[in-house]
Each structure stands twice: as structure tokens, then as C-alpha cells.
Amino acid sequence: MIQDLKAFLMKGNIVDLAVAVIIGVAFGAVVTAMVDNIITPIIAAVFGEPDISAVLAIDIGDATMRIGAFLQAVLDFAIIGTVLFFIVKAYEATQKKEEEVAAPSDEVVLLTEIRDSLRAQG
Secondary structure, eight states, X not given: XXXXXXXXXXXXXXXXXXXXXXXXXXXXXXXXXXXXXXXXHHHHHHHSOSOOTTSSEEXXXXXXXXXXXXXXXXXHHHHHHHHHXXXXXXXXXXXXXXXXXXXXXXXXXXXXXXXXXXXXHO
């Protein structure tokens, strides 16, 4: 049974998934820090309040329905999604430039092979 467990844990896709989750959590912390420490203070400077969670609280008997807290969560999601979108776009742009510089096209590779073959013959 220990061998089966070891084989299961050492499968490539399990290790890749674990690495992806860890990197995802770390990246999420970076995005959250950017939103909390850069974007939210800008919103607070413009609108006077960093969030709307205290707004629209309705008391219903012993309970409190906090509509503002829900709206703040939706707003946080939209802000984080927007920041993440721009980060991913910037990353894709740098990757595309690296691919253009680093990888020759299939035609160039084929022509290089033909050239090298002709040099070897003559």
C-alpha cells in the first residue's frame, strides 16, 4: 500500500498540480497586496471611503442584512479581476516578444538544415 501511495503522489500531474496551486496562492497574495495597498487607497482618495461595507446595513430582528458588505465583495472581485487581467496581458506580451526572438520559424529551421546538408556534400 505504501508503494501505491508513493506512486500516486509522484505522478507528474499530481506534482505539477501541487506546484500550480502553490504558485497560484503566492500570485494571489501579490495581486491582493497590490489591490489593498495601491488600488484601494486611490479609490479612498477619490471617493472618501476605502470601501462600502458599512453602507446599506439593514437590521431585521436579531439579524443584520449587510448589503454593503456583499457589494464590497463584488467590487473587490471586479477590481482584482481587472488588475489580474492587465498583469496577464503584460506577461503575455513579454512572452510573445521572447518567442519571436528566441524561436526561429519552421521554414528557417528547414532552410538551415538544407544549407548545412548542401555544405556537407560539397
